[in-house]
Amino acid sequence: xxxxxxxxxxxxxxxxxxxxxxxxxxxxxxxxxxxxxxxxxxxxxxxxxxxxxxxxxxxxxxxxxxxxxxxxxxxxxxxxxxxxxxxxxxxxxxxxxxxxxxxxxxxxxxxxxxxxxxxxxxxxxxxxxxxxxxxxxxxxxxxxxxxxxxxxxxxxxxxxxxxxxxxxxxxxxxxxxxxxxxxxxxxxxxxxxxxxxxxxx
Amino acid sequence: xxxxxxxxxxxxxxxxxxxxxxxxxxxxxxxxxxxxxxxxxxxxxxxxxxxxxxxxxxxxxxxxxxxxxxxxxxxxxxxxxxxxxxxxxxxxxxxxxxxxxxxxxxxxxxxxxxxxxxxxxxxxxxxxxxxxxxxxxxxxxxxxxxxxxxxxxxxxxxxxxxxxxxxxxxxxxxxxxxxxxxxxxxxxxxxxxxxxxxxxxxxxxxxxxxxxxxxxxxxxxxxxxxxxxxxxxxxxxxxxxxxxxxxxxxxxxxxxxxxxxxxxxxxxxxxxxxxxxxxxxxxxxxxxxxxxxxxxxxxxxxxxxxxxxxxxxxxxxxxxxxxxxxxxxxxxxxxxxxxxxxxxxxxxxxxxxxxxxxxxxxxxxxxxxxxxxxxxxxxxxxxxxxxxxxxxxxx
Numbered sequence: 001x002x003x004x005x006x007x008x009x010x011x012x013x014x015x016x017x018x019x020x021x022x023x024x025x026x027x028x029x030x031x032x033x034x035x036x037x038x039x040x041x042x043x044x045x046x047x048x049x050x051x052x053x054x055x056x057x058x059x060x061x062x063x064x065x066x067x068x069x070x071x072x073x074x075x076x077x078x079x080x081x082x083x084x085x086x087x088x089x090x091x092x093x094x095x096x097x098x099x100x101x102x103x104x105x106x107x108x109x110x111x112x113x114x115x116x117x118x119x120x121x122x123x124x125x126x127x128x129x130x131x132x133x134x135x136x137x138x139x140x141x142x143x144x145x146x147x148x149x150x151x152x153x154x155x156x157x158x159x160x161x162x163x164x165x166x167x168x169x170x171x172x173x174x175x176x177x178x179x180x181x182x183x184x185x186x187x188x189x190x191x192x193x194x195x196x197x198x199x200x201x
Numbered sequence: 202x203x204x205x206x207x208x209x210x211x212x213x214x215x216x217x218x219x220x221x222x223x224x225x226x227x228x229x230x231x232x233x234x235x236x237x238x239x240x241x242x243x244x245x246x247x248x249x250x251x252x253x254x255x256x257x258x259x260x261x262x263x264x265x266x267x268x269x270x271x272x273x274x275x276x277x278x279x280x281x282x283x284x285x286x287x288x289x290x291x292x293x294x295x296x297x298x299x300x301x302x303x304x305x306x307x308x309x310x311x312x313x314x315x316x317x318x319x320x321x322x323x324x325x326x327x328x329x330x331x332x333x334x335x336x337x338x339x340x341x342x343x344x345x346x347x348x349x350x351x352x353x354x355x356x357x358x359x360x361x362x363x364x365x366x367x368x369x370x371x372x373x374x375x376x377x378x379x380x381x382x383x384x385x386x387x388x389x390x391x392x393x394x395x396x397x398x399x400x401x402x403x404x405x406x407x408x409x410x411x412x413x414x415x416x417x418x419x420x421x422x423x424x425x426x427x428x429x430x431x432x433x434x435x436x437x438x439x440x441x442x443x444x445x446x447x448x449x450x451x452x453x454x455x456x457x458x459x460x461x462x463x464x465x466x467x468x469x470x471x472x473x474x475x476x477x478x479x480x481x482x483x484x485x486x487x488x489x490x491x492x493x494x495x496x497x498x499x500x501x502x503x504x505x506x507x508x509x510x511x512x513x514x515x516x517x518x519x520x521x522x523x524x525x526x527x528x529x530x531x532x533x534x535x536x537x538x539x540x541x542x543x544x545x546x547x548x549x550x551x552x553x554x555x556x557x558x559x560x561x562x563x564x565x566x567x568x569x570x571x572x573x574x575x576x577x578x579x580x581x582x583x584x585x586x587x588x589x590x591x592x593x594x595x596x
Contacts, residue, residue, distance in 0.1 A: 091489065091490050092490030092491075093490045093522060098559065100589070101585065101588075102585040102586075103555070105585075110489070110490070114488075126581065126582065126584075127584040127585070128585050
């Protein structure tokens with residue numbers, strides 16, 4: 001009995017130490033993003049990937065989650081959050097809370113341009129937008145990945161709560177990009193800043 | 202045993218003679234009577250090079266300014282001796298739009314020079330020393346010697362490509378390099394070959410009438426630059442120890458062969474012709490956040506041409522984006538100077554408008570932003586400016 005108790009306690013403690021594990025789960029409907037005060041209506045029957053708490057590269061990227069239907073190589077909706085003091089990944093420039101949306105877009109473009117995974121990177125659209133009323137930017141970009149596949153992506157971003165929030169849709173340029181763009185735009189339009197409550201996803 | 206010993210000795214001699222002959226044929230410079238035909242492995246190397254060149258040319262990073270490209274090629278042509286002209290080499294210089302310190306030659310005579318290194322050069326004599334050094338690698342067939350020596354491993358190439366990662370699109374040309382380009386631009390050649398390139402390259406520059414004393418100055422300047430700005434790039438000319446070797450090697454040549462030799466500098470002509478390149482390179486330095494390098498280069502431009510509106514505007518951008526102490530005031534001063542230099546140049550109007558916007562000066566912001574849109578009706582950021590104007594009218 002004593003041994004069993006020790007075993008149970010050890011397992012509990014080990015699990016607690018390891019923290020949240022990476023997981024895939026089915027999504028759909030309106031949900032609040034875990035640990036974030038954001039409510040979003042996810043497309044039905046898409047899969048969601050949440051990185052492990054100890055995943056250092058996900059932390060560095062500021063990755064909150066990735067959604068896909070057929071696999072992340074074919075379409076991916078990604079939500080990221082980077083604290084302002086954390087800076088961006090590839091450029092040495094930093095965003096600050098007093099930045100206008102255009103200035104913010106400018107350094108995000110510099111960061112994307114300096115990303116070595118994006119070959120022949122081009123900005124094909126850069127315009128102001130809002131994420132649930134918060135002024136931000138919308139970037140449409142094209143590039144080739146390291147395997148040479150032409151891809152297209154849409155980046156929505158804004159400064160909120162001392163962080164840079166980025167919502168991305170990325171897919172191969174031919175066939176897949178236009179296919180799920182309306183789904184992504186619906187996700188973006190459903191984006192709501194919540195103070196508390198809601199169903200956690 | 203005796204027979205065996207004799208046979209081995211004969212074989213050894215034969216090998217030595219063959220190796221010696223191979224060695225001789227591999228080091229005879231192009232255009233010399235002993236050069237002979239390209240050997241099979243050299244032919245294969247040249248074919249590989251053609252593929253690498255195509256990849257580089259397609260990488261979309263070539264600097265497109267015919268005046269500057271012609272000017273640099275004219276200096277390269279001045280370095281060509283009659284024997285090089287009669288050799289199978291096709292000497293041509295191509296400029297890569299990248300702020301990195303890089304220059305390298307392919308064995309067929311094609312030389313790639315990055316805008317980053319051209320922006321650090323002060324005069325024609327320094328450019329001639331650099332081109333002479335690179336040209337010698339081609340004329341003296343250093344690439345084939347390197348390939349016949351140590352086999353370059355793919356691991357080294359992979360490591361190099363990792364090192365160029367932070368430069369992203371500006372390192373695109375670097376990531377397009379194959380094994381030949383890697384040897385030529387990153388690891389360099391043997392110490393002996395590099396010294397030969399210093400010696401023979403400088404001889405070409407001197408024969409073309411340029412001042413030899415400028416050669417060590419160029420490498421000294423680059424060395425100081427990378428020390429001061431803590432720039433350490435994977436390229437041969439971006440590596441501190443290799444630059445230190447160049448400085449020493451050129452100083453030895455100056456103390457010996459060229460002790461009392463003077464020559465042309467071509468400073469005014471160089472600075473005047475290369476001005477657009479200095480501005481363009483500063484723009485790329487600014488894009489990757491190398492504020493001090495961009496500022497230094499642009500200050501050089503405004504020193505030369507105090508009313509250069511683009512350089513003044515970019516100096517304002519350096520200050521605005523760096524956002525350090527006193528930078529806000531500094532940026533406004535520069536933007537105003539840019540407008541004073543050319544009232545029709547749209548960008549500083551937008552920049553001043555944005556500053557007014559942050560300061561809460563609605564009328565000032567509105568005037569400047571409207572003027573920006575009038576001057577640049579097709580501006581790619583028109584939507585942002587229109588949005589700000591709408592916000593201003595609602596407030």
